[in-house]
Amino acid sequence: MINEEIRAREVRLVGPNGEQIGIKPFREALQMAVDANLDLVNVAPQAKPPVCRIMDYGKFRYEQQKKEKEARKNQKVVDxxxxxxxxxxxxxxxxxxxxxxxxxxxxxxxxxxxxxxxxxxxxxxxxxxxxxxxxxxxxxxxxxxxxxxxxxxxxxxxxxxxxxxx
Structure with missing residues (x-):
């Protein structure tokens, strides 16, 4: 979940460089992400409180797809x-x-x-x-x-x- 999709009052916030910012109210965390021109991404929704990270979500998805493609390339299909x-x-x-x-x-x-x-x-x-x-x-x-x-x-x-x- 990203940005407005997150349903939590407060979140544990991780900055864009991986630094721990601490527990912040959701609106404040979202405002920090908007100010940095990045997205607020829920990386651990099951945690109490949920862990959210400020990052470029499009870039993150691109990197994930690239890793998955590389993993598929290295697989050997056994016939x-x-x-x-x-x-x-x-x-x-x-x-x-x-x-x-x-x-x-x-x-x-x-x-x-x-x-x-x-x-x-x-x-x-x-x-x-x-x-x-x-x-x-x-x-x-x-x-x-x-x-x-x-x-x-x-x-x-x-x-x-x-x-x-x-």
Whole structure:
């Protein structure tokens, strides 16, 4: 809240340079802000009495937006990439898909490894389990298992996350 939006009889006032002015009646604090050609900003409304600061509110908002933008720029959005395997996958196909898993993990993305069972393959879920266990052992130095292999419907799913501190 700024200027006339503040609803308090008296406020603890902080000057434009951060110095403590003391407890003042609201009207007097507002007049001091107007005289300095600045705004009276309520920085701690829950305090008794509320703490208000004399500052340029437009400049303050601009600085806050700049800080938020910088913080968003430094964030890394983690995607979940999915790699499908088959229960009876051939060696070359397995290596190709494994290269994709390694690439995704090195890029810092999570990887959802899935084995899709078709037809009567579902009766041999242990074969799909072995495929996922092999993937896990092949990339154990790059990843951490976030979710162990688990059968969900006609798919067995395992989630790998990149190891931190690389």
């Amino acid at each position: 979940v990439k999915e790699v499908w395997f088959r229960a009876n996958i051939e060696e070359h196909d397995f290596q190709t898909k494994l290269r994709n898993v390694v690439k995704f993990l090195k890029d810092g993305d999570k990887v959802k490894c899935s084995v899709r069972f078709r037809g009567r393959e579902i009766t041999h879920a242990a074969i799909g389990q072995r495929v996922l266990e092999r993937v896990k052992t092949e990339v154990q130095e790059l990843s951490v298992v976030e979710r162990q292999p688990k059968l969900e419907g006609r798919s067995m799913i395992m989630i790998l996350g990149p190891k931190t501190g690389q």
